[in-house]
Amino acid sequence: MPVKVRFAPSPTGRLHIGNLRPALLNWLFARRMGGTFLLRIDDTDLERSREELVEAIKTDLTWLGLTWDDYDRQSLRRARYDAAIKALKASGRLYACYETPDELDRRRKRQLSANQPPVYNRAALRLTADQRAKLEAEGRRPHWRFLLANFDTNPEQIVRTEVVWEDMIRGRQMVDLSSLSDPVLLREDGAALYTLCSVVDDIDHGITHIIRGEDHVTNTGVQIDIFRALQAEPPQFAHHSLFVGPDGEALSKRLGSLSLATFREAGLEPLALTSYVAALGTSDPVEPFASLQALAARFDLAKLSRSPARFDETELAELNAKLLHVLPFDAVSSKLGAVCPEADEALWLAVRGNLRLLTDVARWREVVSGTIDPIIEDAAFCSSAAAALPPEPWSEATWGSWTTALKQASGRKGRDLFHPLRLALTGAEAGPEMKRLLPLIGRQRSVARLTG
Numbered sequence: 371m372p373v374k375v376r377f378a379p380s381p382t383g384r385l386h387i388g389n390l391r392p393a394l395l396n397w398l399f400a401r402r403m404g405g406t407f408l409l410r411i412d413d414t415d416l417e418r419s420r421e422e423l424v425e426a427i428k429t430d431l432t433w434l435g436l437t438w439d440d441y442d443r444q445s446l447r448r449a450r451y452d453a454a455i456k457a458l459k460a461s462g463r464l465y466a467c468y469e470t471p472d473e474l475d476r477r478r479k480r481q482l483s484a485n486q487p488p489v490y491n492r493a494a495l496r497l498t499a500d501q502r503a504k505l506e507a508e509g510r511r512p513h514w515r516f517l518l519a520n521f522d523t524n525p526e527q528i529v530r531t532e533v534v535w536e537d538m539i540r541g542r543q544m545v546d547l548s549s550l551s552d553p554v555l556l557r558e559d560g561a562a563l564y565t566l567c568s569v570v571d572d573i574d575h576g577i578t579h580i581i582r583g584e585d586h587v588t589n590t591g592v593q594i595d596i597f598r599a600l601q602a603e604p605p606q607f608a609h610h611s612l613f614v615g616p617d618g619e620a621l622s623k624r625l626g627s628l629s630l631a632t633f634r635e636a637g638l639e640p641l642a643l644t645s646y647v648a649a650l651g652t653s654d655p656v657e658p659f660a661s662l663q664a665l666a667a668r669f670d671l672a673k674l675s676r677s678p679a680r681f682d683e684t685e686l687a688e689l690n691a692k693l694l695h696v697l698p699f700d701a702v703s704s705k706l707g708a709v710c711p712e713a714d715e716a717l718w719l720a721v722r723g724n725l726r727l728l729t730d731v732a733r734w735r736e737v738v739s740g741t742i743d744p745i746i747e748d749a750a751f752c753s754s755a756a757a758a759l760p761p762e763p764w765s766e767a768t769w770g771s772w773t774t775a776l777k778q779a780s781g782r783k784g785r786d787l788f789h790p791l792r793l794a795l796t797g798a799e800a801g802p803e804m805k806r807l808l809p810l811i812g813r814q815r816s817v818a819r820l821t822g
Contacts, residue, residue: 373405374440375579377431378568380412381423384629385430387647387681388583388613388621394647395610395674396581397436401666408575409438413445414567430630434640435662442575444567451562454570454600455555458516463599464555466512467494468505490515490551495525514556516566519595520547533591538608539674540584545591553592569593573602581671584609608671611651616682628681637709637727642690651679658693660701687726694725702728710735720806737796738810744819745793751780752794756820762813769805794820 375396379389400407409431413419424443431438458464469477478488494515497505506512520531531547555566572580580590587609597604613621621628633643645659652673659665694702699715706713710732721734736742746752755776760768773791777783792804795811808816 371576371578373400373403373578374408374576375400375405375581376408376410376572376575376577377436377438378410378412378571379427380415380418381420381427382415382418383423384631385427386630387628387633390434390630390643390647391610391613391650391679392582393431393436394434394644395608395671398648398662398666398669399579399581399671400439401663402669405578406439407436408440408442408577410441410571410575411443411445412564412567413443414561414564416445416561419445426631430634433634434630434644436644440575442571444571447567447571447574448562450570450574451567454566455514455562458555458599459514461599463517464514465495465517465552466502467515467554468497468502468510468512469494470510487549488551489549492517492525492552511558513554513558515552516555516592516596516599518547518550518552518592519599520550533594535590535594535604535607538579538581538606538671540587540609540676543587543590543607543609545588547591547595550588550592555596565589565592566596569596569600569602572605573597573600577605579606579608581608581610583612584676585612608674610674611676611678613650613681614678616680616684618678618680621681637729638686639690639693639728642686642693645693646686646689647681650681651675651677656685656689658689658696660697691726694728695723697722706731712739717810720810721802724802734802737798737801738807739812739815742797742819744795744822745797746822747790747793749822751782751790752820752822754780755791755794756817759813759816759820764809764813766805766809769808772808791820 377393377396379385379393385393397407399405409428411424411427413424455464474490477491481488494512495517502512517525518531520528522529528548533545533547535543537543553563553565555563557563571577590607590609594604615621630643634640641659641662644662645665646656648654648665648669649656652675654668654673659668699718702718703715705728706718709729713731713735717735717738718731720738721731724734725731755772758772758775758779760772773787776791777787780787788804792798792801795804795816796807801807811819
């Protein structure tokens with residue numbers, strides 16, 4: 371069966387670095403296996419879902435290059451959820467419950483005080499038709515729970531029931547259904563909840579592999595039971611670890627400041643971000659990749675560790691710089707127009723080794739051909755250096771021949787020779803190689819800067 375995976379964000383907030391991990395792992399797996407990547411918008415929560423966030427999700431994924439082969443939205447699939455609900459009711463696997471949230475909370479507290487697990491006791495199964503009618507006459511509307519298959523013949527007599535699967539990252543996994551409450555799949559207002567909708571979608575779209583965070587492991591045991599109740603074979607599962615900060619603390623409190631839009635607005639290269647996230651929690655070195663295709667060719671779920679992956683913004687920034695240092699002009703020319711329209715290949719090759727962000731090109735373009743404040747450390751030496759400048763045209767060899775002549779004439783060498791020239795010509799203590807910058811600065815600007 372051809373591989374098909376999905377990334378299913380909810381449009382209730384901006385995508386953040388925690389969302390990127392499952393999105394990227396699914397995309398890379400699909401490309402490595404020659405499969406299909408589905409973008410599914412989980413927008414059944416109509417109160418919190420926002421259309422502008424749907425577009426923001428698409429913008430973020432497109433910026434990263436994580437284009438999708440198939441697309442769907444849960445809000446368009448109500449008829450399919452209704453059909454699944456009808457089938458589960460008919461088979462006795464979905465039953466009406468009338469407890470209020472307050473009543474359920476009080477019951478859980480009583481169970482805990484009695485040292486009992488806070489598991490729903492299936493009291494609603496004991497209601498008679500008359501009792502249900504009385505509750506509805508009082509204005510109560512039922513929510514509907516899925517009857518877990520954790521009994522032999524009598525749902526009141528729960529037995530240990532192990533749901534086992536071979537996880538592609540975590541190895542053999544087991545969830546005991548007897549330790550869980552029957553999950554609510556349908557709210558009082560008739561809205562189907564994620565646990566059911568996701569299973570129905572995965573069945574209809576022919577999802578073969580589900581790659582998601584380890585916080586879904588228990589949920590997977592329940593969903594496998596729902597797959598089987600709907601007469602469908604569950605997909606294969608892979609549960610990856612979650613990100614922590616460099617100090618080992620959870621990133622959950624900082625996710626708002628780690629949105630993908632924030633990284634984009636900061637000028638980070640998308641390939642730096644994807645290269646970094648793909649390497650975290652694996653045995654692979656953190657190194658820049660020139661394309662997502664090259665990254666996919668190296669991808670292997672078996673390399674992912676079960677240990678938490680440490681996300682470090684400083685390390686990401688270093689990788690971003692390393693990527694810029696090796697990118698050819700063709701790889702950045704289309705983006706340079708937005709940050710420095712005057713930048714050409716000569717400027718790029720001269721300055722890329724000193725960039726942290728692509729936007730830094732504009733600063734070096736100003737150094738080369740704009741107005742700067744020269745720093746004259748030794749006026750007499752700089753004046754004599756200006757007089758010794760050779761006529762144009764210049765090349766990368768000009769710096770070497772010019773400074774050799776100055777060395778012979780002045781007796782200066784090393785820092786005493788080179789540093790005053792750099793300060794006067796660039797106004798900076800350090801920067802790209804002067805042999806590359808000098809021809810771009812040109813003779814006229816060089817003379818003007820050296821003579822103050």
